[in-house]
Amino acid sequence: MNRTTQHESSSPIVHVVDDDEAVLDSVSMLLDSIGLSNICYKNAQVFLDAYVEESFDKHNGCIMLDIRMPLISGIECQHRLEKLGCCLPIIFVTGHGDVPTAVEAMKHGAMEFIQKPFREQQLIDALQKALQVNFKNQQRLEKIQQTQAKLASLTNRETQILEAIVAGKANKVIAIDLHLSQRTVEIHRAHVMDKMEVRSLAELVKVVIDASATS
Template sequence: MATPATLNPTVHLVDDDADFRDGLAWLLDSRGLPTQAWAAGDAFVQAVREQGLADTCAVVLLDIRMEPLSGLATFEQLKALGWHWPVLFLTGHGDVGMAVAAVKNGAWDFLEKPFQNNELVDKVEAARQAAIDWHTHSHERLRFQRALASLSAREREVLHEMLQGHYNKNIADHLGITQRTVEFHRANILDKLQVQSAVELAHRMGQLNAQGRGPTDPT
């Protein structure tokens, strides 16, 4: 698994204007950013579908007006395929309204042509950092979910009691076990979930539930 230090998100440049596409690819390459250019939205969508690109940390620069598949239609198809990486729309003055709507619908940002090179690169770098952060956090969420799934039935019962803020003696009384057994399960839970305290555990569970990626009740 790649770490944040080794991640280097590819910038997928999708534009049907060959001259503009080549110039932008040269700009990004000159700044040391890995870039892959695509001449059409449907070609990129097909690659995402067939090559598993949605699982690879990346950023998309997407022209809003393209043929035969527009940038907006491309974006909708990407979302349908589970694309969760930042998408930055490139738009002309007359298309700003559409770009704003796209951002409200989940796009990362948009940039109006003509733009300053440094402004574009700054936005791309911000999007790349967001992709790295999402990648890192998503793997941590997955690790935490797998650790939760590995808990035994009794550990899940103790976990539920811990999240209610109950002390070891109360947990022992509620579950009909000894306080020493509760302490044993409690230590195992903290070790498996890689947290230091019940407070940190409650915080992590709250984050998981807020993201809609975990159960509201571990039992």
């Protein structure tokens, strides 16, 4: 049965996955003591089952994964999470002989690995770093979602003109391509700038490219 400690529903959650009951107990107590919400899982399968549930917060938090676990290893769990599109930072906990494996895991996106036995402060520092990265990623995603909402608010004509602007075309060229007067293009361009809430052409191009990269 999972043990759960959640101080606020909106707070980031540290997901601790380890088959060692003593590790789960000690890490959960440590995280409780510094006010970090945490959920413990006795193996990778239990965690994966929880991850695919609709109620699982797939965006806010991080994962602490033991490498050596029965049935499904931490590495295999990482691969399965990758296929599921998981974006939560992963920290691996390893035994001495697992270091080459952990290094390989980092090449596949793991953020860090910690060798057992680890110092409490070492673990705290690693988890807080992971949560900071997660927070910055969430800010970036939120900004992109806002940009995509603004793009959706544009009319078909404004979208045409925006695409031409991003392609580097001047107003005169856009007017010729769309069979419009240059003044009409300028008016639409002003509306686009206003709706996208940007002040310069460079800013407009940047936010559009950033949003397109993740769409």
